[in-house]
Structures are given as structure tokens and as C-alpha cells.
Amino acid sequence: MISALSGFALIGVIVLAGRLARSRAGLPADAEAVLGRLVYAVMTPCLLFTGVAEAELHVLLSEPLLVSAGAAFACFGAHTLLTRHGDRGTRIVGALTAGYTNANYIGIPVATYVLGDAALVVPIVVLQLLVVTPVALTLLEVATTGHASLRTTVTAPLRNPLIVAVLAGVVSSLTGVRLPAVLAEPIATIGSAAVPVVLLAFGMSLSGRPVLAPGPDRTATIAAVVLKTVAMPVIAFLLAAGLGLPRDAAYAVTVLAALPTAQNIFLYAQSFGTGLVVARDAIFLSTVCCVPVLLLIAVLFSR
Template identity: 45%
Template sequence: MQGVFTGFATIAVVIGVGALLAHLRVLDLQAQRLLSKLAFFVASPALMVITLSRADVHSVLSANLLATSAGVVATAGPYCALARWVWHRRLGDATIGALSASYVNAGNLGIPVASYVLGDAALVAPTLLLQLLVLQPLALAVLDVDARGRSGSVWQVLSRPLRNPLTVGSLAGVLLSVTGWTLPAPLASPLGLIGNMAVPSMLIAYGIALRLGPGLGRAGSVTELAATSALKLVLQPLVAWFVASQLIGVEGHALLAIVVTSALPTAQNIFVHATRYGRATVLARDTILITTVGAVPVILFVATVLG
């Protein structure tokens, strides 16, 4: 259980540093946007190259991925329906909301939790690859369309993910993993150094936004925030458990890994995407905060029952 607290405590401290720097007026909202852009365009793509080049890409084809995917669909689907028919959100806002309800923190929190709670960091790889290679490119393509106000030609729509730095970094990492190629040290070392900026940049930018942005729930629908948080913390791990245990027949440690991974909180990079495209930034920020705090008891409960 120590790994759960260690992972969450690390994130909380770095976010707190960002909030403190904003409180002391060392950094402001302009700095927050700059850090978010740095993470989106530079650091995160480098991190994806390094991370995915070392991952077992073939694990994404495992049957367990079905349970993880079911959890994503079961949360993003209902949110999109509510966003369209109840809250009447525009496309970009609904996309960020759907990501807030379903996109787990498989990177900077999932890896330490998988290492310390599950005993193997590789257990988070299927979820990480699903998000980086499928969910994120699709979501960014939709956000690009929404930002431009028109879809463009078929080729423009299909090629947009390939023009996104995060997607390019992810594909480059997968190519290295599949082919077994190793980056030469003069290239791998600076990429690793740059990639190490990704998580701190995201977390400090998030802390600045918490301190200087609107109060919790003040700039949006409290009902919508409650929905994204409940979908993420309750429905997603529950659906993943049901599909894995009742439909696929997964048992033991493998089942624990699936449910714990699905119970991870919303990823901080969703806030980076929201800031980058100017869509649902407060909803993303607040959902990340609530699910990060709420995921601790949820994961402890899952580990106690299934561990």
C-alpha cells in the first residue's frame, strides 16, 4: 500500500510547489500557459519516444485490453450523451469532458502504482498504449477539427493526428519498440533529459491554475463535475472488473492489475490539452483534483478486496 501513498504524495507535493509559486507571485497564468505549451509540444513527445520504445507493444493485443477498453467506453459514452442532450456542450468541450471521465493517469502515477502495488511496471503498458495510440490521437483530431471550425478534406482529417507532436512521439516510440532499434546515446540522452520535464511541467502548471483560477466548481456545472468524477472513480473500474472477471475469466493478480489501472485518476495531461485548445479547462482541472484525491481510497479498497 505504501506505493499508492508514495505515488499520490509525489504528485501532491509538485502541484503544491506550483500553487506556492503562484501564491508568491513568482509565476502567473502566463507562466502556466507557457509550461503547458512546453509540456505539450516538447517534453511530452520526447517522453513518449523514450517510454514507448522500452514498452512491450505486443501486450496491447492481450485479451485483458478488452476489459480496459470497455471501462473507457462505459464512461466516455454516457458523458458524451449527457454533454450533447442535457448540458448542450460544444464538440471541443465535450471531448475534454469525455477524456476527463475516462483517460487514466497511466504514466506518472500508473507506473509507480504498478511498480509498488502490483509489483510490475509493465502491467500498465496495455492501458498506456491504448491511450497514447488510440484515444489520444482520436481526441486530438477532434479537438483540431473543433478549433478550426471545419473538418476539411478527408486527407486533412486523417493526417491531423500525424501532425500532432504527441502522436508523432508515440508512433516513433512504438516503431523503436517493434523494430528493436536503439537510439544512439547522443540522441537518447537529450531526449530523456527533455522528456523528464514533462511531468513536472504539467504538475506545476496545474498547481498554478488551482491557485489563480476560479474556485472549485465555480466556473462550470457542479452536476457535470460530479458526473465526470463519479464515472471515473466508480463506473470505470466497476465495468473493467465485470468484463474481466465475468466475461473473460481473468482471476487473481491479473484481475487486480486491470481494476487498479482502471481506478487511476484522470491524467494531468488532459488539463494540458484543455489549456492548449481552450476547451473545458476548469472541468478538466477540477475533475483531476477530485479523482486524484478520491482514487486513494478506491485503489486501497480494490487492493484489499482483490489483493
């Protein structure tokens, strides 16, 4: 567990660097917005393409993934029912914060050092990239542009660089066709910068406004954090028990369900200009709160 906590420490240091840069480096007022657009349009598509192209798509067919997916969608739905006020874009972002797991930056070290197998987190990564992300981005596109025609709904994914990158990665994975090294290596290098830059932009957004400040977003944020760090692992455990998963598998899906909200949600909120406060506060609080939850799960399963 001590080794796994290094992932949290790494995130914390980069976020702190972003906050200090915003308050002391004399950056322009729109610095984090510019970083966000750069990550959204260039870095993250490269990261997604590389990740999906190298993924084993058959991992979507597994009982543990059914548990993880069931817990996630239950939390998406619960948040939508609990927070019926506010604009549609904010409600979509809020629902995502309640069930979209930080499977990469926190999930990989936790799967490696706590569960002993980094591959356990791969199915969740694939599910979120291939199913949740395209649907969520399409809904945000429709909600924020106000265009809900059939043509707009159908073509929205093809106008989104993240979804295009995922689809290209799927084609590469299924066909076995790989880009030549002269292209693949620069794409992978650019993609590797996405997470640190998102964390820097996230840290910048924390400067000047306290977390959980009074306002219409406070209830949605609290609901998201409780669902993500408490309800989701409980639901995952109950589903695992209902499917009769072995103890080790039940432990794994429960731990993975307790991971915090992914920083991707902040990127989506920033890109579409909606739900920024909910995304920022839920990511920060779920990252802090999941540490004692993970420790508690480890203690309970050790008995």
C-alpha cells in the first residue's frame, strides 16, 4: 500500500506545481484554458490512440468487467436522479464524476502494488475509452450546443478529436495494422504529456476559489464524491457476491471501484465550458477521500 500511495503523491506534487504557477508565475488569465484546449485537441487524442491500439479488446468480455460496468452505470444513474437541478451540461459532468474511474494514473499503481497485477485495470480503461467516453462527449456536445437533431447527434462523435482517436485505435487493434515507428513514436511521446499537463491545468484551477464553496454546485459535488468513494465500491462488492466471483476477484473489483474520479472529466468540462466547479471539486475530494477507503477495504478483506 505504501508503494501504491506514490501515485497519489505524484499527482499531488504536479497539481501543487500548477497552483503555484497560477499564483506566482505571472501567467495570463486564460493560461489553464489554453492548456486545456491543447491537451484536448492534440495530446489526449495521441494518448487515446496509442492506448486503444495496443489494448486487447477481448478483455471487455469478462465477469469482473460486468461488475465494474454495473457499479459505474449505477452511480451515473444515481447522481442523475439525485441532482435534477442545473443545466444539462453540468448534470452530465456531475454524473460522470460519480462513476468515471481514474484507471490510469491511480488505477495502474494500485492494481500493481495492492492487487499484484496491473492488467486487472485494463478492462476498465477499455470500457471507459470505447463506451463511456464517446457517449459522454456526444451528450455534452448536444447539451452545450443546443443542437439535438438526428444529424447532429449522429455526426457529433466524428467532430470530436478524442472519439476519432479512439475509433482509429480500435481499427488498428482489430486489423493489426501499426503505424511506422517514425509516426508512432512521436504520437506516443506527445500522448505521454497529456496527463501531467492536465494535472497542471487542474492545479491552476484550484487557485483563487476554495473547494466546496457555497453555491449551486455544492450538493452535486458532495453527491458525486459519496457515490464515487463509498457507494460504488459497495455496489461492486454486492454485484461480485451476486455473481459468485472468487474472493480475490471480488477484492479486486471492490478496490478498483473505490478509485477516485479521473482527471479526464475536468478536461471534458473545460473543453465544453460546463460543470467545471463540480468536476474540479469532485476530482480533488474523491482523490483525498479514497485513500482511507482503500485502506479500509484492504483491512476488511484481510480478515
